[in-house]
Amino acid sequence: MNLDKSQKDDNINKRISLITGNPKKAIRSLAMPMIISMLLMMAYNLADSIWVAGLGSNALAALGFITPVFMIIVGIGNGLGAGATSLIARCIGAENKKGADNAAIHSLIMTLIVAAVLTIAILISLPEILTVMGAGESLSLAVQYGQIVFGGLIFLILSSVASGILRAEGDVKRATYAMAATAILNIILDPIFIYSRGMGVAGAAWATVISSSVSSALIIYWLVLKRDTYVSLSMEDFKTNFRVIKDILGVGMPASAEFLIMSILGIILNIILVTTGGTDAVAVYTAGWRVVNIAMIPAIGIGTAAITVAGAAYGAKKYGNVSTALNYSVKLGISIAAVTSIITYVFAPNISGIFAYSSQSAFLAPSIASFLQVMCLFYIIVPLGITASSIFQAMGKGTTSLILTIIREVAFISVFAYLFAFVLGIGSQGVWWGIVVGGACGCILAYIWAHTYVNRLKRNYNGEKSTDRRFKLETKTKTPRVPQKE
Template sequence: MKGITEGVDLITGDPKHAILKLSGPLIVAMSLTSAYNLVDAIWVSGLGGDALAAVGFVTPLFMILVGLSNGIGAGATSAISRCIGAHNKEGVNNTAMHTLVITIIISAVLTVLLELFLYPILSVMGAGNTIDLAMTYGTVIFASTILMLFNGAAYGILRSEGDTKRTMHAMIIAAVINIILDPILIYLAGWGIAGAAWATLISQGIVSLVIIYWFLKKKDTFATLSWKYFKPDMKVSKSILEVGLPASAEFMVMSAVTAILNAILVIVAGTDAVAIYSAGWRVVMMAIIPMAAIGTSVVTVAGVAYGSRKYENLSIAHNYSMKVGLLVAIITSISTFILAPYIAKIFAYSPETAYLAPTIAAFLQVMCVFYIFVPPGIMSSSIFQGVGKGITSLILTVFRQLLFIAIFSYMLAMTLNFGQQGVWWGIVAGDIAGGIVAYLWARLYISRIQKQV
């Protein structure tokens, strides 16, 4: 192929080396992104428990946008990396343009729906006396839908060609701007909870401009965004959506489960339990970032391996990512258990929220068991996304989230009357069961496809 970049040369080589090289920048970028989500929660917690709970009620809907952003990006990564593996440069450019068109259409529809129906949705979710704060935060956040989805799609295109460094730079820009704007807009400008939302919107907008500059002005990416390369083709759209939609649906399933857990927590322990879970889960999401970054790298490597019909590299990528992921998980578990009381105080620095600190710490320590079984689920789902089997990845998520986590949490919290701790241990039990199922399914698939060569 003409114009091969350093990233393309990397992902078409040794799978182990590619996973490590791609994961590094992604870990930095995703950690900073999660960090500014934590910063949002920290600054908002200074406004009181109701404000923190309000963010918690908006979070499931926000996860839908995050899911779509990551899903479209995953679809682009899988489809384009398969084209790269097959040495189809024309397919690379056409797939990138299809990704852009799909992003614009989905963004327009979602923005209208979320802005129109936000209040009734929050009411059904049980926002109660926090609904006004949740509306103030949510209406601004969801105005940035097009920015979030465009950025996620662009990240996916860059990852598909092995350019995770540029992805890292964009995400760092977003994180730094958000972190700087949070205290300014929330407190100095006196915008309160709306200030946190505006900080997110502004930072996403600036990153979108940077990405547009890279693709349309600098023009040094492997994939080229230009209408002259766009040839409407349902097969190309399908190659993106067969991974993108299921990947997005995975986040929607997780969003639905978060809403279910919030509802259970309100019933068994009140809105304080939602605030505790909301704050603690942000820490959990940040803790699993290295594992998620490794999994994201596996999507690209698996796509190239599948496109070039080097199926042995699928097995290598799966086994290697599992080993690295488990090592990271063990280190994360030990560190979190020791540091939990100190981490909890970050969310309880104000007099209004100080009483939440011990319970947040207890939640974080329970989650130490959760981390160990995260790699089997993430790495196995990434293999299926990389080869274009997004539905299989979605099924694994449904098993883990709805059939395991939601049911176990309900049984432990309500049927067996363990209260909010029942929800915590339900999350752990579901993760264990889901991780085992995902790992066995992936090994069976890889073994079967290798026999076809």
């Protein structure tokens, strides 16, 4: 028993030493499991679409109409998870164990409250929401699918937030295991429920809910029952603290809002594309952007790791490590992106064939290939923006991260897309170049902003320490005044 406890303590100490030690080593160690888990989740989403597509166009459309609402929920879960990760990591860096425990408990209680409110609100208004979105003939199937998925909404949000708690203390492997379990189980259950049991779209929904519940149960078991984590979830240590709530939401709400901003950008780009090239241009963008999303996963995984590492460094006031985390994450992300870019450029015609294998869509292949060969340039600048946003989230500056996203997505990408498409008359290809040029401007600005902010922190802190050292030295060496005899 003592040996088991000693082993648990040793594992915890190794994880804490990792995230508070060499930032480069920590980012490499934490990023790879995150990248793998996100690739698995991407495969799970793709598998959902493939299996449901066999039920017909209305069933596939039903998933399409539910997806925007689903992504908002995922965004809220990821946002609360980022808020929990940031605050707990800062507490760990500051060696504030009670603060980390309290932050973890607050984040889970907030998850339960948010999930309950959203579940009731969405289930009541779902038919109206889908009608406004234009579900039409697929309305009944969309409602059927949505009522099951959003009935289990608690598991979608809880798994994200609980994973964030594990990531905060460097336990990325088990967070990855939970996400992998969700993806693999969903891929297995989809054909069984949809076809073998004849449940149709309802089967796909139940597969999603069950797989998410298993992921949540695994993490709660590790946190509450097995108790081999740094944070302790004991209500005896819980003290309601509105500052903790504010800190979590200060990162969580802006991070969630970033998903909404990206959705708005997608709508804007679709409108420009329909105007300049019709539905074919939208189809090219939709297919090609799936490849771009996969290519961005390494940068996102590295950025997620940087939240933990930079958060711990910021909490410990090791601003030099924050700077190292920023610069190393950017270099690592760009290095991987350069390789991905070359591969995509060379094999773009082959990749485009995946989305244009039927006789009805074969004519889109050259356009998809051209889109991907332009987007190769976008891959390389993405790590600058993602890492900068992650560093600000790590320091609890969620609003700054949101502002940078708004500037990049709305002020730069949408404006440049409009200018190239209409003012310069390039048409739908102008939208592609608008994404590249606007994204470059936004990402470079974000990196400069983050780099300048962190450097200012370092200078100010070093200046304060220098002043303190001079004061202490002067106090020690100052000759005491000897009172004169009268």
